[in-house]
Amino acid sequence: MAFEPQRFIHAANLRLDVPVSFQTGEPLTDELRFAFEDATLHAFDEVIEASVRHDVDFLLLSGNVFVEADRSLRARLTLLRGVRRLAEHEIQVFVLPGDSDPPEAWRAIPEMPENVSVVYSSNPEPEELYVKDRLATTLSSSMWFGEADAFGIRVLARGTDGIQPFRIGVVSKAKYEEARRMAAMAASASDETITASLMHVASGEQISGPPSSIDSNDDDPTRVWRSIDAEGGAHSRKADPGRRGVKRSLETLEVSSADAHPSLDPGFIRYVDEILHDGQLNFLALTGELARTTLWRDEGVVHCPGTTQPRSQMEASGGACSLVEVSETGEIRISSVDSSCVDWKQIELNVAPHTNLSFILQQMKTLLLGQKPGAADRIWSVQWILRGALPDLQELARNDLDVAAAVELDELKHSGRTIRLLHEIRSLPNAWPLGDPPTSLADQYQQIAGRSRILTDDALQSLIDTSQELTAGWKQRLTSLLPAVDPEQIMAKLRTDGATWFVPDFGRGDSGVDDNADKSNDVDLSDDIDGAQDESAKKERSDDLDETTDFAAEDVDDDADEDESDD
Structure with missing residues (x-):
């Protein structure tokens, strides 16, 4: 089947303004602070520039363009300025709320x-x-x-001259869950209706009931999508992979396996197929x-x-x-086009x-x-993971490595561009040597x-779910915080504290030369202390002698005065 050749930019989750x-120990200048505040606005500008540069037929914005609860005037002004620039280049904009x-x-x-x-869900006619x-x-x-709804409104456009339009729809996990609930409610209502209809008219006794759900095969897929054809009594059409001739390009950058995606369950994939x-x-534009x-x-x-612009390291x-x-x-x-001006890097x-x-x-x-910098990168927020022996990491911390990195590596000249750098330094010490045999408390x-399995998301989630002391609200709050848990930081804290508690001499030299040097230093230090004490004692004795001499002189003067008064 033939299509009209076309290309478009697909963007989502702009969250303007x-x-x-960010997390950094160094103070931020006003320039950097403004750059972080305007990052989402600059990302939208990059989307507009990409649309003009690639000479696309239209721009598709699928959800969360701005946050209505914020009532941001800057977000609306930036949006209007961008779409008006596209209007100058005769580029259409389609919005999926x-x-x-x-x-x-x-x-x-x-x-x-x-x-x-704006493609509203209340409008059955496609744009x-x-x-x-x-x-x-x-869209x-x-x-x-389907071909037409119950009111005869055409919802499936037909092409001309053998050219079929490229049809775009929208799907989300929230709609999938809603469809599941509606299907379950419809099935429950149907069962009650059938049960009520199978009552004997005279006696009121139930003749036979519907088949029990216990006897049903749980492995059978649950059909959560009901097409218009199925509602009209006709059987749904079988899928014909070659019917529309849509296929993935061999040169596409998106080459991951479809069915193996970890966040999409098989039920949702069946829902998408229908x-x-x-x-x-x-x-299908996946939203949410x-x-x-x-x-x-x-x-x-x-x-x-x-x-278009990650807001934290979790969205990097x-x-x-x-x-x-x-x-x-x-x-x-489908190819990726960089749009973020603030990028997060994690380097070990x-x-x-x-x-x-x-x-x-x-x-x-x-x-x-x-x-490799992106085309729109202006700022890199770099998280360093330093691995090594605990004494070496502690020595770097005592020498203020974070301050030195902020001063010496404040910007980077890369490919004729200047990228501003912000650093966050984390240390993960190696384990200390085990004993032979490893039976000590350390x-x-x-x-x-x-044990890495203690810090996995599954283990922490199981700990939250099985807790008898947490309420349902606290379990929900802790579950929402699981993505922010950093196992490496927890491991670093455990090893650092463990070395302090159990192995205080970990990493220190114990050779005889060092011990002799320490002893000689101790002797020299004791000699210096003794000398200082002798000098102090001599000074005190001389001061006492001077005071005694002064008192004796005063007594002589007093006696002389008394003799003169007697004369």
Whole structure:
């Protein structure tokens, strides 16, 4: 099946005028503080520039463009300025409202440019885009698809001259859960109706009931999507992978396996397949997710570009929008386009024994030069993980490595660009040597603290769920904090405290030369102390002698005065 060749930029989770969060021990200048506050606005500017640079047919914004609860004027002004610039280049903008920017918020924006079309779920008619006077793309966020609805409204556009439009829809896990609940309620109501209808009219006794759910096969997939054809009594059509000829490009950058995605359960994937089939869709915009996700199916593709600007280290995998290209044969190519001006880096560095401050700074600079900057990068927030022996790490901390990095590595010249650097230095000490045999209290402590499974998300989640002292509210709060738990920092604290408690001499030299030197130093120090004490004693005795002489002289003078008075 033939399509009109087209390309578009897909962006989501812009969250305009929401500042990013950062952790650093160094004071921030006003310039840096303003850069962090304006990071999401600059990311949107990068999306607009990418749309113009790639000469796209339209820009697709799928949810959370701004946060309506913040009532940010800067967010709206930035949005209007960007879409008006696209209007100058005759680029259409399609908006799929999300959770933080509901349809009511978009309706309240005055003087929206004509090139902006908001795809409301209440509108069964899809939005259409014409390229060269030919229908090229349709977009709809309605939950129900088919040839026509109960009122005869056409919700599936037809192409002309053998050219079919590229059909785009929307899906989310929230809608999937809602569909599951509605299907369960409908099934429960149907069972009650059947049970009531099987009552004997005269006696009122139940003749036979519906089959028990206990006897049903739990392995059978639960159909949570009901197409219009199925509601009308007809059987749903079988999927025909070659019906629309949509396929993934071999050159695409999104090559991960579709069915093996960890965050998508099999039920949701079946739900997606039914939407693609019943709506005859080619592309589904996945909303409500912050992670970049691509799910390739036989009849289309499900895609979420992530977030245009990560707000913290936890979202560091985002920071891009997507360029989607569709060929005339239906081949889809999705590539990532960098849009974040603040990027998070995490770099590990092994500290060799007796490493001094200047050498470690040179190593850090070399590793920074090896990082590939994004096209929009302006600031790097670098988290350093230093691994090595505890005495070496403590020596670097005493020499103020964090201050030296902030002064010596405040910016980086890379590929003719200047990138501002912020550093957060964390230390993960190595384990101390075990005894032979490892039976001491220190060895037992290290063996328990070194079990990585204790710090996994599953283990912590199990600890929260099985606790009898936590209320449901506290369990929910602690579960929401699990993504922020840093196992390496916990391990570093355990090893540092354990070395202080059980192995106070860990890493210190114990050779005879050092002991003799220490003894000689102690002797010299004692001699100095004795000499100082002798000098102090001599001074005190001389002071006492002077005072005695003064008192004797005063007595002589007094006696002389008395003799004169007698005369």
